[in-house]
Amino acid sequence: DPEMRKLTTHCTNLQEVQKALKSAWHIVQSRLRTRSFATTSKDQPLGLEMKPDLKACEVAGALGEGSFGLVLLLRDKVTKKEYALKCLTKAHLKKENQETMVQNERNVMTIMDSIFIVRLYRAYEDTNFLYLMLEVVMGGELFDVFSDNDFWGRIDLARFYVASVSIGLAHMHGKKVIWRDLKLENCLLDSQGYLKLTDMGIAKHVVGKTYTVCGTVDYFAPETLKQVGHNRGADWW
Numbered sequence: 001d002p003e004m005r006k007l008t009t010h011c012t013n014l015q016e017v018q019k020a021l022k023s024a025w026h027i028v029q030s031r032l033r034t035r036s037f038a039t040t041s042k043d044q045p046l047g048l049e050m051k052p053d054l055k056a057c058e059v060a061g062a063l064g065e066g067s068f069g070l071v072l073l074l075r076d077k078v079t080k081k082e083y084a085l086k087c088l089t090k091a092h093l094k095k096e097n098q099e100t101m102v103q104n105e106r107n108v109m110t111i112m113d114s115i116f117i118v119r120l121y122r123a124y125e126d127t128n129f130l131y132l133m134l135e136v137v138m139g140g141e142l143f144d145v146f147s148d149n150d151f152w153g154r155i156d157l158a159r160f161y162v163a164s165v166s167i168g169l170a171h172m173h174g175k176k177v178i179w180r181d182l183k184l185e186n187c188l189l190d191s192q193g194y195l196k197l198t199d200m201g202i203a204k205h206v207v208g209k210t211y212t213v214c215g216t217v218d219y220f221a222p223e224t225l226k227q228v229g230h231n232r233g234a235d236w237w
Contacts, residue, residue, distance in 0.1 A: 057077065058074065058077055086131065088130040090130060102201070111175055116165070137188040180234060181203070182197075222237070
């Protein structure tokens with residue numbers, strides 16, 4: 001998106017970057033439609049009536065950037081609560097054939113209501129972008145935390161995080177959703193060290209079995225490799 005990209009092209013210091021981020025945020029706000037995506041699910045997350053108002057937030061920083069777009073850190077001007085706004089470029093999604101995956105992720109996250117799964121508050125779109133307003137999780141990926149702190153082999157930590165993942169998976173499976181992409185990189189830690197599951201792009205609502213081979217090869221369950229059909233057991237594997 002040329003309008004967004006040119007804001008940061010000539011930034012040479014932190015002050016200029018911060019100014020550019022504020023300008024980008026004004027562009028985002030001006031582009032957003034007044035309504036969020038319509039939802040077809042009657043099973044809404046707990047507290048949906050208390051969804052944050054995007055227009056009541058201000059940009060507090062940037063959390064990430066890539067070919068997909070930009071992730072902004074937002075802060076409610078009144079409550080000071082923080083959120084992550086994932087801005088996905090429609091052109092990139094179309095080029096990479098990821099439109100269905102993003103729509104699927106949004107649909108799955110809409111029905112999730114567990115403290116062990118990253119929460120989706122709202123979804124918006126404009127001409128160039130899709131926007132996902134998410135719970136912000138700042139503790140990093142579990143893989144990096146274990147590697148940076150040499151936690152490998154710590155039975156107490158393994159027990160704690162396996163229990164956290166198990167509760168999150170049980171919640172998904174109770175909604176008849178299988179995740180199919182469990183790995184340490186998709187387990188985030190919040191500021192207090194609690195685990196939250198993220199990245200629902202290939203999660204699927206399944207009754208019976210599904211036969212699609214997808215996920216990360218190193219973590220494939222035997223039935224996924226054999227292409228004989230899989231269900232919730234693939235997540236537990």
